[in-house]
Amino acid sequence: MVSSVVTRERQTLIGGWGRATRSQATMVRPDADDDWAAIFRTAGPRGVIPRGGGRSYGDAAQNAGGLVVSTAADATIGALDPAAATIEVGAGVTIGDLARHLAPGGWTLPVVPGSAGVTVGGAIAADVHGKNHVRHGTFGNQVATMTVLTPARGTIEMSPMVNADEFWATVGGLGLTGIIRRATLRLIPLTSWWVSSVDEEQPGLHRVLDRLHAASASSEHAVAWVDRYGAGVITRARTARLGALTPTRAARTRATPTLPGRGIAWPPLTAAANAARRSAVALRPRHLRPLSDLHFPLDSLPGWPRLHGRRGLIQHQFTVPFGAEHVLAEALRATREAGHSPSLAVLKVFGAASAAPLSFPGPGWSLAMDFAAEPALGPVLDRLDERIATAGGRVYLVKDSRAHPDLVAAMYPGLARWRAVRSMLDPDQLLVSDLARRLRLTDQRLADLSAADLSGADPSGADRIGASHA
Numbered sequence: 001m002v003s004s005v006v007t008r009e010r011q012t013l014i015g016g017w018g019r020a021t022r023s024q025a026t027m028v029r030p031d032a033d034d035d036w037a038a039i040f041r042t043a044g045p046r047g048v049i050p051r052g053g054g055r056s057y058g059d060a061a062q063n064a065g066g067l068v069v070s071t072a073a074d075a076t077i078g079a080l081d082p083a084a085a086t087i088e089v090g091a092g093v094t095i096g097d098l099a100r101h102l103a104p105g106g107w108t109l110p111v112v113p114g115s116a117g118v119t120v121g122g123a124i125a126a127d128v129h130g131k132n133h134v135r136h137g138t139f140g141n142q143v144a145t146m147t148v149l150t151p152a153r154g155t156i157e158m159s160p161m162v163n164a165d166e167f168w169a170t171v172g173g174l175g176l177t178g179i180i181r182r183a184t185l186r187l188i189p190l191t192s193w194w195v196s197s198v199d200e201e202q203p204g205l206h207r208v209l210d211r212l213h214a215a216s217a218s219s220e221h222a223v224a225w226v227d228r229y230g231a232g233v234i235t236r237a238r239t240a241r242l243g244a245l246t247p248t249r250a251a252r253t254r255a256t257p258t259l260p261g262r263g264i265a266w267p268p269l270t271a272a273a274n275a276a277r278r279s280a281v282a283l284r285p286r287h288l289r290p291l292s293d294l295h296f297p298l299d300s301l302p303g304w305p306r307l308h309g310r311r312g313l314i315q316h317q318f319t320v321p322f323g324a325e326h327v328l329a330e331a332l333r334a335t336r337e338a339g340h341s342p343s344l345a346v347l348k349v350f351g352a353a354s355a356a357p358l359s360f361p362g363p364g365w366s367l368a369m370d371f372a373a374e375p376a377l378g379p380v381l382d383r384l385d386e387r388i389a390t391a392g393g394r395v396y397l398v399k400d401s402r403a404h405p406d407l408v409a410a411m412y413p414g415l416a417r418w419r420a421v422r423s424m425l426d427p428d429q430l431l432v433s434d435l436a437r438r439l440r441l442t443d444q445r446l447a448d449l450s451a452a453d454l455s456g457a458d459p460s461g462a463d464r465i466g467a468s469h470a
């Protein structure tokens with residue numbers, strides 16, 4: 001029973017993937033057939049948060065002084081329904097395992113994030129995106145139904161048709177509406193495990209953006225990396241004609257040392273790494289490579305955070321609408337001039353937003369920047385966040401570890417509506433994380449307002465309340 005697991009488990013230090021955040025909590029690892037509802041009955045005053053693969057960069061899956069519930073044992077893969085093109089899976093199944101399971105039968109997931117270790121539960125709770133948001137939207141768009149254990153209403157089925165408000169609050173809901181137990185996911189046919197990709201170098205940010213925009217409209221997958229001046233390489237990829245469906249071996253994990261100082265984020269080292277990348281592109285711009293290499297490039301370097309020194313890595317990912325390209329240039333300039341250039345900066349194009357109030361992507365640009373975690377970086381990113389909010393953009397909550405709560409409320413006008421639905425699923429605030437406390441996501445004053453007051457039919461009301469929170 002879960003209750004005995006809770007009393008058996010010890011307090012342990014739990015951190016984010018970036019190694020820059022950590023806190024003491026009690027880790028609970030229930031079996032798939034345990035009484036999961038007991039988790040809520042035994043949760044103490046510091047509450048409980050589900051944890052999937054632990055691939056969040058920051059503190060989304062941490063809960064200082066409370067319970068952290070691992071979903072790892074809930075990793076069953078059910079039968080595929082070829083007529084409906086769906087499959088039912090446990091929330092603890094990883095995206096990598098599922099992709100390998102599906103490929104030999106000629107199926108795949110339409111949306112895949114950048115790490116194979118992300119679980120289905122974590123992918124829904126963050127409403128993750130891939131390198132093809134313009135075509136397929138987010139992971140939440142691929143969920144036909146899901147089964148969620150909630151504190152107030154027990155286990156309920158949710159879909160865009162049934163319990164739709166609860167469904168969209170759980171998509172991108174950061175584990176704060178319930179524990180996702182199972183999901184039925186939509187699939188698309190796969191004709192090859194191999195992709196043909198082309199890398200194209202461009203000398204400045206404007207050219208990179210132009211070419212990336214065109215590539216996102218015409219290619220299955222498109223992404224770009226840029227250096228601190230905005231010069232970079234656009235990668236576009238499509239399924240190869242080679243009809244081989246057997247997955248290649250998963251990336252080998254290599255032990256990585258913790259580098260001294262800022263490590264790879266030390267500007268001369270970053271410049272050398274970027275120069276090496278450019279030479280490789282010049283020598284060989286076209287590749288035939290496994291799908292997994294395209295989707296999960298950092299999985300071959302699982303120690304990437306350690307390469308950023310003892311304090312670890314912070315990733316700052318934000319989106320701004322089309323027309324606000326100046327904010328992308330400002331982000332690179334401000335961090336460069338402050339002496340905190342990113343070790344890696346990745347650009348993507350986003351299409352239409354999902355219906356989930358806390359979903360991150362919306363029509364425009366996304367820039368994700370990796371930095372060595374240093375206290376002096378804080379004020380630089382705070383000023384950048386103000387520019388992003390003013391431009392109508394937002395930061396990606398699941399990757400955050402330092403944003404200001406007032407700005408987050410302004411960036412996510414759907415926050416009040418989300419809180420209203422959440423408060424019906426969890427009126428006693430049992431679900432809580434370090435991220436939720438830090439960003440005041442589950443603020444009681446607003447949660448007390450009724451759902452009718454905050455209905456999505458009245459977005460101006462939601463905006464007003466979000467603003468008054470700020």
Ligand SMILES: Cc1cc2nc3c(=O)[nH]c(=O)nc-3n(C[C@H](O)[C@H](O)[C@H](O)COP(=O)(O)OP(=O)(O)OC[C@H]3O[C@@H](n4cnc5c(N)ncnc54)[C@H](O)[C@@H]3O)c2cc1C
Pocket residue numbers: 017049050051052053054055056057060061071091092112113114115117118119120121122123125126127128129130131173174175176178179180181298299398399433
């Ligand atoms: C190398 C790398 C590349 C990445 N690339 C991308 C990318 O391209 N696109 C993108 O969108 N993201 C990307 N991410 C971020 C990652 O997809 C998200 O952080 C994702 O949520 C991690 O899932 P997880 O299973 O590891 O969950 P965790 O990190 O353990 O938890 C993440 C959140 O999900 C919640 N959660 C987990 N399981 C459940 C459940 N069963 N029920 C309810 N809530 C749950 C947690 O409470 C927490 O709030 C990347 C991360 C890494 C490390």
